[in-house]
Amino acid sequence: MKALAFNSSPRMGKGNTALILNPFLDGMREARAEVELFYTKKLKINPCQGCFNCWVKTPGVCVQKDDMQMLHPKLREADVLVIATPLYVDGMNGPMKNLLDRIIPFAQPFFELRDGHCRHPLREGYKHGKVVLVSNSGFWEMDNFHPLLVHVKAICSNLGGEFAGALLRPNGESLKPMMEAGLSLDDIFQAARQAGRQLVEEGRMSQETLDVVSRELMPLDKTVHVVNKYWRQAIDAVGVK
Ligand SMILES: Cc1cc2nc3c(=O)[nH]c(=O)nc-3n(C[C@H](O)[C@H](O)[C@H](O)COP(=O)(O)O)c2cc1C
Numbered sequence: 001m002k003a004l005a006f007n008s009s010p011r012m013g014k015g016n017t018a019l020i021l022n023p024f025l026d027g028m029r030e031a032r033a034e035v036e037l038f039y040t041k042k043l044k045i046n047p048c049q050g051c052f053n054c055w056v057k058t059p060g061v062c063v064q065k066d067d068m069q070m071l072h073p074k075l076r077e078a079d080v081l082v083i084a085t086p087l088y089v090d091g092m093n094g095p096m097k098n099l100l101d102r103i104i105p106f107a108q109p110f111f112e113l114r115d116g117h118c119r120h121p122l123r124e125g126y127k128h129g130k131v132v133l134v135s136n137s138g139f140w141e142m143d144n145f146h147p148l149l150v151h152v153k154a155i156c157s158n159l160g161g162e163f164a165g166a167l168l169r170p171n172g173e174s175l176k177p178m179m180e181a182g183l184s185l186d187d188i189f190q191a192a193r194q195a196g197r198q199l200v201e202e203g204r205m206s207q208e209t210l211d212v213v214s215r216e217l218m219p220l221d222k223t224v225h226v227v228n229k230y231w232r233q234a235i236d237a238v239g240v241k
Contacts, residue, residue, distance in 0.1 A: 001033040001200055004074050005082035008040040008096035016136045016172035020213060021084040023189045024134060024167055027196025028080075036074065040095035043067040047098050054105035060123050061105060068102045075103065080130045080199065081161070083152060086172070087137035090147045100155065107159070119158055130164040131156050132199065136172030140223050142214060144170065165205045167192055167213045174217050174226070187212055 005025055009015035013022075025035050044066045053063045062068055075081070083100075085092040092100075107120035122128070133152045137144045145168045156163040169175070169188070179185055191212035195205040218226065 001028075001079045002077055003028055003033050003035045003080040003082060004078035005035065005037045005084060006040055006096065006099060007037065007084040008093050008099070009084075009086045010041055010093075010095075012039045012041055015086065016169065016175055017084050017086050017134060019172070019175055019189070020136060020167050020169050020192050021082070021134045023192040024132075024196040025082070027193035027198075028200050029196075030193070031197045031200035033080070033196075033200045038071070040099055043071075043099075045095070045099050045102060048101040048104060052109070055107075055109040059108075062102065068099075072105075075106070076126050078129050079127065080132060080164070082132045082134060084134035085148075087135050087139075087144060087148060090144065091151060092135075092148060103159070114160070117157075119160070122160060128160040128162065130199070131161045132164050132205075133166040133168075135166065136169035136175075138171070138173050140171045140220055142168065142170055164199060165195075165210060167195055167205075167210060169213060171217050171223060174223065177226075177230070178217060185217075188215065 003025070005021065007013075007015075007017055007021055009017040012018065021037075025037060028035050045068055046064050046066050049064065051063065054061055083092070083096060085096040088094070091097075106122055106126050108123060110121060111118045112121050113119075131152065133149070135145060135148060145166070149166060152166070153163050155161070175185060191209050195209045195213065198205045198209060217223070
């Protein structure tokens, strides 16, 4: 099984997205999947120009010369696509959207009806692989991920991919301070790893496992108190009035 993962956090391997993504990918590797990880920050991916040349003049090929050329064969061959993004303004962040906009050459311009809905047929040779979402948010509630989930599921429906589930970590900014305070969050990281193994070995991730990834870190009112204290101190420390 070939998995292709993109982490679009500008903090790359040091961010909170990576705290969940990396054990998940380790679990996939343990189960003998071939995993490749890219940080969008290290890639040169221009925004789509909307010229539709990839649909008419150069079918399947974008006129822009950047890292998408290197990524296209990998995307074509991937059995699993892992979309890992921090939650930004209630959705995926800009670099991830930029990347996903650039997969439009995979589709043909024609409309076809799938389950009574207009879709673009994919070009020959593209797999209808699985898609996994990994995300983390600043806010505490799980419902903050709702718009992102709807979006990623819509992308799967459009491209004929199979939405295989999501590893969602609310209140992700509290992970590191809690670990620094000596609290064990190992169950969360073990669950992320287990989800990776499950996906490869069983073709699915159990809801029970995914629920551990998302489990409460602190009660809501305590979180509000701790977060506000942290930001008050950070602002006071630089002396801004
Ligand atoms: C520009 C920006 C927008 C954000 N928007 C949201 C948001 O809408 N909802 C939320 O819960 N967190 C939001 N956050 C918080 C991030 O999701 C959070 O800091 C996350 O842990 C960052 O992950 P990373 O360390 O992998 O980059 C935002 C952060 C930034 C910088």
